[in-house]
Amino acid sequence: MIASLTGRVRTLGTAAKRITLIPVLIRFGIFLSTLIGLLLAYPAEVLAEQALGALVLVAVLPAVAPRRFWPTFAALVTVAGWLLATDGYDRPIALWRLMAVAVALYLTHTLCALAALLPYDAVVDPDLIVRWLTRAAGVLLATSVLGILLLELARLGGRENGWQAVTVAGLLIAVAVTALLAWLLRRR
Numbered sequence: 001m002i003a004s005l006t007g008r009v010r011t012l013g014t015a016a017k018r019i020t021l022i023p024v025l026i027r028f029g030i031f032l033s034t035l036i037g038l039l040l041a042y043p044a045e046v047l048a049e050q051a052l053g054a055l056v057l058v059a060v061l062p063a064v065a066p067r068r069f070w071p072t073f074a075a076l077v078t079v080a081g082w083l084l085a086t087d088g089y090d091r092p093i094a095l096w097r098l099m100a101v102a103v104a105l106y107l108t109h110t111l112c113a114l115a116a117l118l119p120y121d122a123v124v125d126p127d128l129i130v131r132w133l134t135r136a137a138g139v140l141l142a143t144s145v146l147g148i149l150l151l152e153l154a155r156l157g158g159r160e161n162g163w164q165a166v167t168v169a170g171l172l173i174a175v176a177v178t179a180l181l182a183w184l185l186r187r188r
Helices: 003-020 021-041 044-063 070-088 095-117 126-156 159-187
Strands: none
Touching: 021 044, 021 070, 021 095, 021 126, 044 070, 044 095, 070 095, 095 126, 126 159
């Protein structure tokens, strides 16, 4: 048991000596995007009541272990904060806040995917990171434009029928994108 613990400590020391800058910056980006999403999702009343330390811990977990279930856990905690703010504290749904939380969730997700591929001691070409983030920015831009268009469609259709139309349109778009990706994958 002691030999196992000693071996793990030595392995950790070796990894700490070999760590490179790019994987650390990616993990810092994971922490930052997760924390921003959490701070935007939760109401200020909850943040003032000593919950900030717990939320910082939730933001640290996916940055430390992006291959585990912690990114999903952080996303679920963020969504729970959003639901708490809108339902529990009657905070009105603001488009900018909703988009910002969605952007933070997506950035956390995509940066965790990148960090899961890179070991701590990886030597990474900066062009790889630029291409990865450019692709993520394209997805975020397209999603934001589509989301705003669907929201405007809901306003044109009235409150009752408009939200249902947006939900159905969103589901149809999700199915179409999934079918397109499956077709592209099979074509390969």
